[in-house]
Amino acid sequence: MNASHHGDDSRSYHHGDLRKTLLETCCTHIANQGTEGLSLRALAREAGVSPTAPYRHFDSRHALLAALATEGFDELGASMGAISAADPVPAVFECALAYVRYAEANPVKYHLMFGDVIGDFSRHEELITAARQCYGHLARILAAGVASGDLRQDDPDELGGTVWAVVHGLAGLVITARAKAAQAPMEDLLEVPPLRAQQAVAAAPERAVLRMLEGLVADPACLAGLQQRWRKV
Amino acid sequence: MNASHHGDDSRSYHHGDLRKTLLETCCTHIANQGTEGLSLRALAREAGVSPTAPYRHFDSRHALLAALATEGFDELGASMGAISAADPVPAVFECALAYVRYAEANPVKYHLMFGDVIGDFSRHEELITAARQCYGHLARILAAGVASGDLRQDDPDELGGTVWAVVHGLAGLVITARAKAAQAPMEDLLEVPPLRAQQAVAAAPERAVLRMLEGLVADPACLAGLQQRWRKV
DNA sequence: GCAGGTATGTTTGCAGTGTCAACATCCTTG
DNA sequence: CAAGGATGTTGACACTGCAAACATACCTGC
Numbered sequence: 001m002n003a004s005h006h007g008d009d010s011r012s013y014h015h016g017d018l019r020k021t022l023l024e025t026c027c028t029h030i031a032n033q034g035t036e037g038l039s040l041r042a043l044a045r046e047a048g049v050s051p052t053a054p055y056r057h058f059d060s061r062h063a064l065l066a067a068l069a070t071e072g073f074d075e076l077g078a079s080m081g082a083i084s085a086a087d088p089v090p091a092v093f094e095c096a097l098a099y100v101r102y103a104e105a106n107p108v109k110y111h112l113m114f115g116d117v118i119g120d121f122s123r124h125e126e127l128i129t130a131a132r133q134c135y136g137h138l139a140r141i142l143a144a145g146v147a148s149g150d151l152r153q154d155d156p157d158e159l160g161g162t163v164w165a166v167v168h169g170l171a172g173l174v175i176t177a178r179a180k181a182a183q184a185p186m187e188d189l190l191e192v193p194p195l196r197a198q199q200a201v202a203a204a205p206e207r208a209v210l211r212m213l214e215g216l217v218a219d220p221a222c223l224a225g226l227q228q229r230w231r232k233v
Numbered sequence: 234m235n236a237s238h239h240g241d242d243s244r245s246y247h248h249g250d251l252r253k254t255l256l257e258t259c260c261t262h263i264a265n266q267g268t269e270g271l272s273l274r275a276l277a278r279e280a281g282v283s284p285t286a287p288y289r290h291f292d293s294r295h296a297l298l299a300a301l302a303t304e305g306f307d308e309l310g311a312s313m314g315a316i317s318a319a320d321p322v323p324a325v326f327e328c329a330l331a332y333v334r335y336a337e338a339n340p341v342k343y344h345l346m347f348g349d350v351i352g353d354f355s356r357h358e359e360l361i362t363a364a365r366q367c368y369g370h371l372a373r374i375l376a377a378g379v380a381s382g383d384l385r386q387d388d389p390d391e392l393g394g395t396v397w398a399v400v401h402g403l404a405g406l407v408i409t410a411r412a413k414a415a416q417a418p419m420e421d422l423l424e425v426p427p428l429r430a431q432q433a434v435a436a437a438p439e440r441a442v443l444r445m446l447e448g449l450v451a452d453p454a455c456l457a458g459l460q461q462r463w464r465k466v
Numbered sequence: 467g468c469a470g471g472t473a474t475g476t477t478t479g480c481a482g483t484g485t486c487a488a489c490a491t492c493c494t495t496g
Numbered sequence: 497c498a499a500g501g502a503t504g505t506t507g508a509c510a511c512t513g514c515a516a517a518c519a520t521a522c523c524t525g526c
Contacts, residue, residue, distance in 0.1 A: 012521085015475075035349065039512060050476045052514075057474090061513065115349045116268065161403075162441050168405065169398025208395050215448040245492085248504075272483060283505045285485075290503090294484065 019057040021047050023068060030108045035117050040064070065112055066124040072109035073130035076102045080137035088145030089213070089222050095138050096167045096209045103171035104205075110175065114168060138163060152218045159216055166212045174205055206230040252290040254280050256301060263341045268350050273297070298345055299357040305342035306363035309335045313370035321378030322446070322455050328371050329400045329442045336404035337438075343408065347401060371396060378449075385451045392449055399445045407438055439463040 015021065025046050029038060040061050041051045058064040079098045083091050103110040112118060113131070121128055142159050145151035151159060207230055210223065217223055248254065258279050262271060273294050274284045291297040312331045316324050336343040345351060346364070354361055375392050378384035384392060440463055443456065450456055 018474080034353075040514090041512065051512095052477085053475050055514070111349065116344065117349065120267075158437075158440070162399075162444050165402025165405070165441065166395075166399045166445070167402070169400070169402035170394075172401065173394055173398050204391075207391070208398070211395055211448040212399070212445070213448075215444040215446075251503080273485095274483065284483095285506085286504050288485075 015047065015049055015053070018047060018049060018053065022054055022057060022064065023071070026064060026068060027108050030111070035065075035111070035115075062118060062120075063124070065118050066127050068109055069112040069118055070124070070127045070130045072102075072106060072113045073127070073134050075106070075109075076113075077130065077134040077137060080134065083137070083141065085141045085144035088141060088148055088150045089217060090226065091141045092138075092145060092151075092163065092216070093206075093209060093213060093226055095141055096163060096170075096212070097206060099167045100171045100174055100205045100209070104174050107175045110171065114171075135160070135164070150218060150222060151216055162216065163212070167209070170205055170208055204230070248280065248282055248286070251280060251282060251286065255287055255290060255297065256304070259297060259301060260341050263344070268344070268348075295351060295353070296357070298351050299360050301342055302345040302351055303357070303360045303363045305335075305339060305346045306360070306367050308339070308342075309346075310363065310367040310370060313367065316370070316374065318374045318377035321374060321381055321383045322450060323459065324374045325371075325378060325384070325396065325449070326442060326446060326459055328374055329396060329403075329445070330439060332400045333404045333407055333438045333442070337407050340408050343404065347404075368393070368397070383451060383455060384449055395449065396445070400442070403438055403441050437463070 022043055025043050026038070029043065029046070038061075040054045040058075043064075044051050044053050047053075054064065058067065076099065079102065080095055083094045083098065085091050118124070118127070121131070139156065139160050142151065142163065143156045146153060146156050146159070210226060210230060213223060213226070214220060255276055258276050259271070262276065262279070271294075273287045273291075276297075277284050277286050280286075287297065291300065309332065312335065313328055316327045316331065318324050336347075351357070351360070354364075372389065372393050375384065375396065376389045379386060379389050379392070443459060443463060446456060446459075447453060
């Protein structure tokens with residue numbers, strides 16, 4: 001595609017847009033074979049390029065994965081950042097759901113972001129800042145909720161920890177459940193199978209999130225609206 | 234040690250107990266260098282044995298990790314199995330704490346159990362059954378709670394999903410926080426840093442667990458005892 | 467428009483790895 | 497005490513990440 005810039009026979013010395021191709025190929029490769037057998041050489045091969053070409057775009061194998069994860073944090077951060085903190089309780093709900101849904105829609109990137117594939121976060125500055133920004137959105141909303149009195153008067157960071165933990169755990173369950181349901185190739189890169197529990201959660205993540213919210217909210221009454229909406233799936 | 238079975242000069246052809254040595258060396262190696270640079274050859278070297286000797290004990294590199302994880306599930310399962318379901322609400326509390334504490338005390342094994350290091354769970358039958366038994370204990374307690382009316386009348390599996398998720402997420406936070414606090418070498422095999430939130434949770438996982446319980450329990454009053462006990466750390 | 471610089475891709479090479487097959491050594495059990 | 501299985505060793509192959517040194521194509525200033 002777009003090899004018109006040099007009139008030759010479709011095979012050009014330069015690939016055209018290798019960086020992007022690598023990122024995408026990497027994604028599909030992980031989705032298919034898992035993160036295990038991933039090799040820059042294989043990626044290069046798949047892109048029809050010499051074995052060490054990728055090193056012109058990524059300092060190391062890790063750097064490629066880190067770039068993918070950073071992309072993910074930016075995307076997730078964007079959708080969380082779009083949530084207004086004006087109405088804190090629904091905002092927390094939306095925030096948590098955004099997280100779970102992102103994981104569901106982008107299992108590979110999610111896996112890179114929150115799994116342990118990328119060993120040393122501290123070696124990728126951009127990754128860290130992206131991750132912090134992401135959590136910052138949740139923190140902002142929680143702080144608003146505590147300030148407005150809608151959430152219980154607790155240390156916002158402690159609340160943040162709880163929410164983060166729940167949501168992170170939920171996402172894991174949902175992903176595995178989805179992957180299994182689809183008999184998909186992702187099945188082998190994820191966590192332990194808590195049997196039907198994960199299917200239950202996956203079927204209605206909103207309800208699980210709501211159950212968590214009940215522990216955070218100052219007055220359970222303010223959940224009535226959300227509860228009614230997600231009553232019976 | 235115990236090389237007395239052959240009277241020679243302390244160096245024997247046979248190692249004596251390589252399997253165990255490998256498992257242990259593997260653990261410390263992961264704790265130090267992370268799961269990344271782990272190689273059977275290095276392990277063999279460290280055990281003073283030929284590069285391919287480990288294959289007499291483990292079919293593949295993965296099999297070694299799987300064995301370690303299985304060990305972990307057995308241990309965690311044992312402590313969860315010891316919890317009586319007679320008094321369901323405190324039992325859930327204990328169960329959740331047992332999980333978090335196991336993770337805290339055995340970060341490496343926990344990492345193998347719930348991280349994505351072991352690609353294909355389905356290739357290690359024993360691993361799967363161990364994991365299922367583990368979740369079974371939680372399920373048993375939750376079922377008792379629902380039956381006795383102490384927990385809200387929900388699908389036990391859905392409750393299980395929530396608990397599992399929370400507890401799993403909490404454990405992750407606690408581990409990273411601990412690792413960082415200690416400036417420990419574990420720092421590079423774990424998840425994203427949600428800033429001070431994880432420290433807050435790590436400082437008092439009991440409170441986070443309690444907060445979750447509030448969402449599960451039928452009558453908040455039955456938490457009074459636990460709440461008082463963990464009031465202010 | 468073209469000389470030179472820079473981004474991109476290639477070739478070559480090294481050290482290290484997982485895994486297999488054939489062989490050596492020891493322990494155990496009859 | 498000899499046969500046989502368990503354990504450890506040697507050697508080999510294909511593959512990987514990564515680092516130079518080199519080649520090619522695009523781009524920019526003149």
